[in-house]
Amino acid sequence: MTSQVFPLVLTLLLQLISGIGLLAATKTRVAKSAVIPLSLLLGMFVHTAAMFALQLASIPLTLMSVLAAGLFGALLCNSLVKRTGEFISWWLKNLSLKINMYDLVAVGFAASVGYIVVWASWYWPVTPFDAMAGIDLVARQTVAEGSIVNRVFTDPSLAGHLSNQPFYAPFAMLMQVLYRLIGFEYGQVWLGIMSVSFSWFMYVLLRQYAHPFIANILWLLLILTPEMLGYTYLLQTDYLNAVFFASGVILLVMHLDTKENRTLLASALFFAAACWSRTETIALVGIVAVVVAPTLLKRFGRIETLKYLATTMVLCGVVFSLWHMLFFNAYLPVRPDSAAELTGFQFDRFTDVVSSTFSNVIFDKGLWGASFLLFAIVFIVDLVRTKKSNRTVLLAAIGAVFVGLILIGTLFTSAIVEQTLRRGMFKIIPLLFFYIASAPVIVMLSEKLKHWELSKKT
Amino acid sequence: MSAKKTSTKSVSNSDTSSSFFSLKAIILTIATIVFCTMLVNTSLSGWNTYSSSYDVRIGFYKSKLDSLTRIKGWHERMFMRHVANVEIPKYAVNHLRPGDTLLLPPIGYGNKYMKTNAVWTDPRIFTYMIGFQPIVSYADVARRNSATAFVVLDKNQIWIAHRGGRTNIDSLLQVYEQLND
Numbered sequence: 001m002t003s004q005v006f007p008l009v010l011t012l013l014l015q016l017i018s019g020i021g022l023l024a025a026t027k028t029r030v031a032k033s034a035v036i037p038l039s040l041l042l043g044m045f046v047h048t049a050a051m052f053a054l055q056l057a058s059i060p061l062t063l064m065s066v067l068a069a070g071l072f073g074a075l076l077c078n079s080l081v082k083r084t085g086e087f088i089s090w091w092l093k094n095l096s097l098k099i100n101m102y103d104l105v106a107v108g109f110a111a112s113v114g115y116i117v118v119w120a121s122w123y124w125p126v127t128p129f130d131a132m133a134g135i136d137l138v139a140r141q142t143v144a145e146g147s148i149v150n151r152v153f154t155d156p157s158l159a160g161h162l163s164n165q166p167f168y169a170p171f172a173m174l175m176q177v178l179y180r181l182i183g184f185e186y187g188q189v190w191l192g193i194m195s196v197s198f199s200w201f202m203y204v205l206l207r208q209y210a211h212p213f214i215a216n217i218l219w220l221l222l223i224l225t226p227e228m229l230g231y232t233y234l235l236q237t238d239y240l241n242a243v244f245f246a247s248g249v250i251l252l253v254m255h256l257d258t259k260e261n262r263t264l265l266a267s268a269l270f271f272a273a274a275c276w277s278r279t280e281t282i283a284l285v286g287i288v289a290v291v292v293a294p295t296l297l298k299r300f301g302r303i304e305t306l307k308y309l310a311t312t313m314v315l316c317g318v319v320f321s322l323w324h325m326l327f328f329n330a331y332l333p334v335r336p337d338s339a340a341e342l343t344g345f346q347f348d349r350f351t352d353v354v355s356s357t358f359s360n361v362i363f364d365k366g367l368w369g370a371s372f373l374l375f376a377i378v379f380i381v382d383l384v385r386t387k388k389s390n391r392t393v394l395l396a397a398i399g400a401v402f403v404g405l406i407l408i409g410t411l412f413t414s415a416i417v418e419q420t421l422r423r424g425m426f427k428i429i430p431l432l433f434f435y436i437a438s439a440p441v442i443v444m445l446s447e448k449l450k451h452w453e454l455s456k457k458t
Numbered sequence: 459m460s461a462k463k464t465s466t467k468s469v470s471n472s473d474t475s476s477s478f479f480s481l482k483a484i485i486l487t488i489a490t491i492v493f494c495t496m497l498v499n500t501s502l503s504g505w506n507t508y509s510s511s512y513d514v515r516i517g518f519y520k521s522k523l524d525s526l527t528r529i530k531g532w533h534e535r536m537f538m539r540h541v542a543n544v545e546i547p548k549y550a551v552n553h554l555r556p557g558d559t560l561l562l563p564p565i566g567y568g569n570k571y572m573k574t575n576a577v578w579t580d581p582r583i584f585t586y587m588i589g590f591q592p593i594v595s596y597a598d599v600a601r602r603n604s605a606t607a608f609v610v611l612d613k614n615q616i617w618i619a620h621r622g623g624r625t626n627i628d629s630l631l632q633v634y635e636q637l638n639d
Binding site: 099100101102104105106109112113116117119120123124125127129132133134136137140151152155156157158160161162165185186213216217220221224226227229230365366369452453 | 478479480482483484486487489490491493494497498505507508510511512515516519520523526527532535536539540577580581582583585586590591592593594595597598601
């Protein structure tokens with residue numbers, strides 16, 4: 001264990017520095033307490049991209065080379081030194097910590113959950129079938145051979161049996177390579193770290209909109225969402241994809257909400273990371289871009305909106321093309337036959353997918369606890385009270401993901417509602433809680449609670 | 459690029475400057491404790507699904523943390539998680555003769571004798587559990603005939619059969635075929 005400590009700490013530091021560099025380069029301004037978790041998440045994306053660059057350059061993936069890649073990534077992200085300097089001085093200026101007694105209870109409880117999540121991701125071997133048959137199978141052989149292009153793709157015993165599992169999730173595969181090289185027998189510790197980072201970010205986010213007491217309650221409900229909780233330490237690509245995708249949507253909405261937040265480019269980066277974590281996400285990002293475009297046009301005007309949408313789609317396109325086109329065609333000896341899984345649009349299948357998504361997934365409270373119910377209540381109350389919603393972009397994004405998942409379920413034979421779409425819903429859950437925390441009725445309740453808390457009378 | 463207007467009000471934590479130890483803070487703290495306790499400890503006649511999920515995913519590990527952490531071996535943990543799916547490939551490989559090619563049975567055959575899903579019959583999982591070996595999947599019709607070793611399962615028993623041995627391979631292959639989904 002001790003031999004893993006130094007490379008682990010170094011890796012996390014390099015990822016943090018990379019992320020800070022990217023936030024600085026994009027002139028991002030978020031709540032100061034969100035800088036560390038957001039930087040770490042972005043840094044993980046950068047580190048895996050740098051490792052992929054090593055692979056493209058045919059440099060063997062070893063512990064030294066992947067750490068060097070992390071260092072290179074950190075230097076590159078911080079190449080705009082002046083911006084990094086400005087960002088750090090903004091970040092550290094007037095840094096303060098305000099915590100209430102009830103925060104300690106919520107944070108303490110969540111920390112005990114976080115401890116088990118990180119412990120379980122370290123302790124247990126990789127369990128999900130998809131990971132063992134795909135990303136981790138490739139990752140383990142990559143550690144042995146020093147290359148992603150390895151025996152998994154050439155051995156006759158696996159020929160014709162690879163399905164699509166090894167092909168759609170470069171981020172998780174490369175993170176497994178990294179952590180296995182560091183010395184973790186099962187890799188996947190990064191997943192626990194990622195879960196903690198995202199939860200931290202959500203904690204900061206919810207408190208920006210709702211009273212800390214309400215935010216704490218919502219935050220705990222989010223963390224303990226039954227179906228998602230297990231995947232915070234089980235290696236599947238859906239949870240981490242949800243982390244990146246939801247962060248992208250949230251940063252976009254935050255930018256629209258307040259003048260203090262400058263998060264548009266960071267949002268584009270997170271969308272690109274989402275595509276890196278599951279390549280088919282580019283379709284969902286495309287749908288989101290289309291449905292939010294009218295609101296963005298109204299708010300920013302044509303040029304600024306086009307700039308943002310173009311940046312997002314180009315970044316996502318580059319990530320997608322590097323993996324799916326360049327790497328598959330120029331490096332890998334075999335390719336998945338994705339087209340064979342594609343079926344034409346059949347109305348019967350579409351209605352089946354819609355009805356089973358509602359009956360077997362959304363209405364199953366065993367999967368989501370109170371998430372959808374709370375969302376529905378708050379949405380209806382707001383609609384009745386105000387006759388309109390001021391959360392258009394957020395609602396449009398939630399709707400877009402839902403429609404996108406239904407289309408994926410309809411068009412791909414391998415997409416099973418009770419598995420693929422169920423886990424695809426992970427992308428929506430954090431957005432539901434963001435909606436709830438920022439809904440006018442909750443903001444009103446928050447104001448009342450704040451006045452009560454600050455008033456002299458008990 | 460900046461927003462032209464601020465559309466959503468928010469209650470920032472920094473706005474609240476109540477005392478850490480005020481009576482109201484204590485009331486909210488007690489409310490939070492009650493909420494956390496109820497969330498993970500009461501099932502409310504099955505309505506609170508957070509409780510059962512927490513028990514399985516977090517609570518169980520919390521209660522067993524000491525005893526589980528004492529199990530340090532990577533292979534032991536692998537066995538704890540995957541049981542027969544790691545043991546059968548290990549056994550099979552240890553009992554192969556030089557030059558053997560092992561035919562992996564269809565999953566239906568494995569499932570007949572196992573409580574868990576017999577994912578080891580998938581060549582990717584077999585390889586994941588034990589590394590690259592001379593194996594051929596039952597689904598690989600073109601290479602199936604090259605197999606020289608066969609897995610035989612019985613109640614609590616496993617052995618590797620070869621042609622010319624005690625086990626009638628043709629009968630075994632018929633059973634494989636019958637259980638091939």
